[in-house]
Amino acid sequence: MTKPKDRAAFLGREGGLxxxxxxxxxCSQDVPPGRLDLLVVEEAGQFSLAATVGAGVAxxxxxxxxxxxxxxxxxxxxxxxxxxxSALAWLMEGAATxxxxxxxxxxxxxxxxxxxxxxxxQLSYSGRLQAAGVAADRELTGVAPGLGVVTVPHVGNxxxxxxxxxxxxxxxxxxxxxxxxxxxxxxxxxxxETDVLVVAPYNAQVGLxxxxxxxxxxSAVSVGxxxxxxxxxxxxxxxxxxxSSRGDVxxxxxxxxxxxxxxxxxxxxxxxxxxxxxxxxxxxxxxxxDSFMELGAxxxxxxxxxxxxxxxxxxxxxxxxxxxxxH
Numbered sequence: 001m002t003k004p005k006d007r008a009a010f011l012g013r014e015g016g017l018x019x020x021x022x023x024x025x026x027c028s029q030d031v032p033p034g035r036l037d038l039l040v041v042e043e044a045g046q047f048s049l050a051a052t053v054g055a056g057v058a059x060x061x062x063x064x065x066x067x068x069x070x071x072x073x074x075x076x077x078x079x080x081x082x083x084x085x086s087a088l089a090w091l092m093e094g095a096a097t098x099x100x101x102x103x104x105x106x107x108x109x110x111x112x113x114x115x116x117x118x119x120x121x122q123l124s125y126s127g128r129l130q131a132a133g134v135a136a137d138r139e140l141t142g143v144a145p146g147l148g149v150v151t152v153p154h155v156g157n158x159x160x161x162x163x164x165x166x167x168x169x170x171x172x173x174x175x176x177x178x179x180x181x182x183x184x185x186x187x188x189x190x191x192x193e194t195d196v197l198v199v200a201p202y203n204a205q206v207g208l209x210x211x212x213x214x215x216x217x218x219s220a221v222s223v224g225x226x227x228x229x230x231x232x233x234x235x236x237x238x239x240x241x242x243x244s245s246r247g248d249v250x251x252x253x254x255x256x257x258x259x260x261x262x263x264x265x266x267x268x269x270x271x272x273x274x275x276x277x278x279x280x281x282x283x284x285x286x287x288x289x290d291s292f293m294e295l296g297a298x299x300x301x302x303x304x305x306x307x308x309x310x311x312x313x314x315x316x317x318x319x320x321x322x323x324x325x326x327h
Contacts, residue, residue, distance in 0.1 A: 026055035033057045044088045045070060052087035064088050064103075069096065069124040070264045071230055096126040108132045111233050113271050115146030115306055123301050124263040137184035140191065140235060140271045143175070146306035147266060148274045153311070155280070157244040159202040164240045164276045165212045167311060171238055171274060172196055172218055180235055182270070193220035197234040199265045200225065201256055205242045226265045237269035241277040246284040253284075257294045262301070275302065 025031065026039065039059035041047050045066035056062050068089040092098050097105045107128050109117050114131040121129035150171070154163040172193070179188035180195060198213075198221060200206045209223050222234075241256065243249045249256050266273035282299055286292040 023051045023055045026058040031058040034060050037061065038063060040065060041087060042066065044068075045086050047087050049085050049087050049090045064091065068092060070260055071227065096124060097128050109267075110135055111270055112267060113138065113145040115144075116266070116269055116271070116273055119147045119301060119304060120263060120267045122304070123297060124259060134184070135270070138235075138271055139179075139181045139188070140175075141179040141188065143178060143272055144306050145271050146273075147301070147304070148272060148307045148309070149302045149305040150274060150276045151279045151308070151310045152276060153280075154278055155244050156248065157242065157278070158248045158250055159204040159242065160208050161205060161240065161242045161244070161278075162208065162212075163311075164242060164278075165205070165209045167276050168198055168209050168238055168240055169212045169216050169218065171276075172198075172213070172221055173216065175236060176218075180271075182235070191235065193218055194222070195235045196221050196238065197229055197232065197236070197268055198223040198238045198240070199229060199268075200240045201242055201261075202250075205240055209240065226261050229268050230264050233268050233270055235269070235271045237266060237273045239265045239273065239275050241275065241281055243281060244278045245280040253286075254291060254294065257298045259294060259297050262298065275305075277302070 019031075019036070026036075034057070036059035038061045039056060040063045041052060041055070043066045044052070044064035045068035047064075047066070052062070052064075064087050066086075066088050068086055088098075091102060105128060107130055109120075109129055110132045112120060112131055112135055114136050117129060117131035117135065121127050150167055152161075152163045152167050154161055157163070175191055175196065176193065177190045180191040181188040198209055200209060200223070203225065206223050206225060210219075213219060213221050213223065222229075222232075239262075243256060246253055255261075266275070282295060282302075284295075286295050
């Protein structure tokens with residue numbers, strides 16, 4: 001790390017240079033206003049507007065790079081509009097993607113299979129996100145690509161759902177050993193525990209799922225909240241919604257159905273994403289326009305799933321047949 005006088009000398013050099021640091025470095029007296037030609041703000045979808053203004057005076061031009069449709073900035077206090085927004089969210093003024101007059105939308109996903117990318121694109125990117133050709137060259141034999149939904153009946157569950165935890169374990173067991181080919185012209189290999197990510201909204205459910213997986217000898221499966229997995233990827237992602245109904249949700253449906261968090265969770269998958277949920281979770285009437293929009297987006301996502309399966313209670317003998325999958 002350089003000392004203040006060293007930074008000042010470095011910035012005073014002739015010719016091109018690259019200087020990196022956190023916000024406070026660019027707000028310090030060592031970087032005079034307008035001294036830099038270009039300031040690049042990485043993850044500008046999580047970088048606050050106030051911090052951007054503070055650091056931005058150091059440069060003549062700003063380049064904001066990021067995705068405001070993924071996890072928002074972390075805020076520990078209440079701030080007035082628009083200080084509570086990220087730099088990119090403020091610039092986009094509520095639009096799902098940036099307009100051509102203000103920037104560039106990178107419209108190609110190299111991670112998600114086209115079937116899954118189409119669902120994510122509709123959920124968060126106004127249908128503009130497309131899958132690259134290479135993303136369609138992968139294969140998980142006998143498993144339909146895209147989004148699947150498993151409905152598990154349960155009542156009274158808040159931050160833990162044993163029923164959904166058990167279904168996570170059962171789903172992982174069914175998948176392990178399935179031939180997986182991650183690249184064209186490569187020989188397939190058996191799907192391994194490390195090829196599966198499990199996402200849950202609450203730490204209590206994360207802990208329970210880890211316990212159930214460990215009991216089944218599957219400790220190598222990664223389990224965490226969505227915050228842990230941003231930037232990660234795997235052939236398969238399993239998402240447990242956990243709560244039984246609206247009345248059981250401790251932090252409100254706005255948190256549980258937040259489009260950004262669901263987007264990040266299912267878009268970690270290269271081939272298949274699976275949402276495990278209670279059917280009663282969405283059986284309510286929203287009280288605000290924003291909550292109505294979030295509920296509608298989640299219902300549309302689930303209704304458009306490539307396949308669905310209903311786990312019936314043990315007292316019944318009726319079992320639905322999966323659509324588009326061999327599971």
